[in-house]
Amino acid sequence: MTETAHTARAVERDCPDCGERVPDGGRYVTWCAACDWNVDPAHREEEPPGRIERLRRRLARRYGEQLHAEFATPGAGTTPGVGAGAIPGAGAAPGAKAGRPRRGAAGGFAAALAVAVHGVTAVLLAGGLWLLVAGWGSGALPFLGGLLIALAVLLRPRFGSLAKAAGDRTVLRRPDAPRLFALLDEAAETVGTTGVRAVVVDTEVNASVTTYGVRQHRLLHLGLGLWEVLTPQERIALLGHEFGHYAHGDTRRSLLVGNAFRSLETWRYTLAPQRAESLTEHFVNVVTAPPRWLVEGVLVLLEHLTLRESQRAEYLADSTAARAAGTEAAAGLMDRLLISDGITGALHREAVAARTRIGGGARREDPAEGLWERIAAHAASVPEHEYERLRRVAERRGHQVDSTHPPTHLRHRLLSGGAPGGALIVLDAEGAAGIDAELADTRLRAARELVRR
Numbered sequence: 001m002t003e004t005a006h007t008a009r010a011v012e013r014d015c016p017d018c019g020e021r022v023p024d025g026g027r028y029v030t031w032c033a034a035c036d037w038n039v040d041p042a043h044r045e046e047e048p049p050g051r052i053e054r055l056r057r058r059l060a061r062r063y064g065e066q067l068h069a070e071f072a073t074p075g076a077g078t079t080p081g082v083g084a085g086a087i088p089g090a091g092a093a094p095g096a097k098a099g100r101p102r103r104g105a106a107g108g109f110a111a112a113l114a115v116a117v118h119g120v121t122a123v124l125l126a127g128g129l130w131l132l133v134a135g136w137g138s139g140a141l142p143f144l145g146g147l148l149i150a151l152a153v154l155l156r157p158r159f160g161s162l163a164k165a166a167g168d169r170t171v172l173r174r175p176d177a178p179r180l181f182a183l184l185d186e187a188a189e190t191v192g193t194t195g196v197r198a199v200v201v202d203t204e205v206n207a208s209v210t211t212y213g214v215r216q217h218r219l220l221h222l223g224l225g226l227w228e229v230l231t232p233q234e235r236i237a238l239l240g241h242e243f244g245h246y247a248h249g250d251t252r253r254s255l256l257v258g259n260a261f262r263s264l265e266t267w268r269y270t271l272a273p274q275r276a277e278s279l280t281e282h283f284v285n286v287v288t289a290p291p292r293w294l295v296e297g298v299l300v301l302l303e304h305l306t307l308r309e310s311q312r313a314e315y316l317a318d319s320t321a322a323r324a325a326g327t328e329a330a331a332g333l334m335d336r337l338l339i340s341d342g343i344t345g346a347l348h349r350e351a352v353a354a355r356t357r358i359g360g361g362a363r364r365e366d367p368a369e370g371l372w373e374r375i376a377a378h379a380a381s382v383p384e385h386e387y388e389r390l391r392r393v394a395e396r397r398g399h400q401v402d403s404t405h406p407p408t409h410l411r412h413r414l415l416s417g418g419a420p421g422g423a424l425i426v427l428d429a430e431g432a433a434g435i436d437a438e439l440a441d442t443r444l445r446a447a448r449e450l451v452r453r
Contacts, residue, residue: 063311064406110305114260125152157259160212172199177438187239191320193247209242228372229379232427233329237321244320250313267295326423334412338390354451368447
């Protein structure tokens with residue numbers, strides 16, 4: 001008994017700031033929950049590169065905070081059923097169409113601006129064709145026309161393709177994984193939209209639903225690095241969130257505005273100043289400065305017009321995740337996103353160990369065997385005090401998944417702040433095992449690809 005008590009004392013220390021007893025974090029950070037001593041030891045004040053990205057992050061944080069206050073205030077939300085700590089739309093019936101926000105003045109202006117951006121591309125194409133035909137055989141006009149046509153082709157709207165989206169990754173169709181697709185259909189129907197045509201599987205710690213082709217078929221990108229560390233209900237929450245973007249509408253995901261952003265980014269890259277080592281290069285940078293400033297101004301304006309609604313779409317997508325899987329699972333998904341860097345690190349260590357033929361101190365014939373189980377065990381071993389630290393760090397840093405997402409701690413707070421909501425979809429052990437069996441070969445192929453990089 002004495003030895004046990006001594007061991008318990010040995011793993012604690014006094015906080016140097018407030019004097020409270022602080023348990024040793026082991027392989028995780030040792031920190032004080034009472035005063036936040038050492039809660040974020042690795043933090044460095046670093047601005048993201050580029051003015052546009054800095055602007056995006058500042059706007060995302062500001063709008064995220066404004067919308068959180070709006071949704072969390074009784075009667076202030078624009079979605080029926082939003083109250084203090086309530087989840088927008090959480091009480092909707094199964095299969096009910098989610099409330100799609102009306103396009104306001106900002107949305108209409110953004111669409112008009114996107115049309116103008118694509119109009120410039122059309123003018124370039126028409127002008128290039130005219131110069132090519134009318135100036136044929138007369139000096140440099142055909143050459144200039146060819147340049148304008150090439151630029152228009154570079155800036156054209158893109159519909160995407162399944163082959164390009166998939167690359168060399170595994171593509172699953174309905175006959176390949178009928179249980180998985182049945183779950184995807186159920187999740188999509190529950191939040192009020194349609195399912196996907198195909199699933200692309202890779203090793204990333206991420207997941208998303210995108211579109212491809214002229215008819216804009218939907219495609220699920222399923223990263224096993226994230227999927228494998230989630231509980232069955234958290235997987236439902238993930239699907240509910242991704243389909244929620246299409247159920248509630250997201251201006252930036254539309255073909256018109258999304259392609260306008262891509263065209264403007266292409267313009268920005270094309271007109272970017274080059275390192276000048278000659279008078280000619282200095283002259284080119286001076287000449288391209290005015291159109292570059294114009295492009296950046298239009299890009300900033302489009303950011304302003306669409307980012308608030310994009311933030312709203314993220315909160316509403318969280319609401320569909322909570323409706324589909326329950327608020328506890330949706331909040332749990334937020335926590336898993338906080339440890340995504342740790343999961344990525346664990347995957348990297350697995351790859352390094354495989355290359356050196358060392359894993360856990362023993363030689364493995366096939367290091368891909370059991371890889372996903374080891375990654376899931378790593379995630380499951382993260383203690384609650386580490387999650388709490390990461391939540392506090394997220395709040396201090398204003399952590400976001402990226403510049404289109406509201407701050408993660410606000411999303412978690414909105415999901416967990418009210419009374420727990422039930423799930424419209426429950427994935428039991430048998431159903432989860434059936435889907436795992438369908439993905440068994442794909443999981444092994446992905447693991448082998450990872451360890452051979």
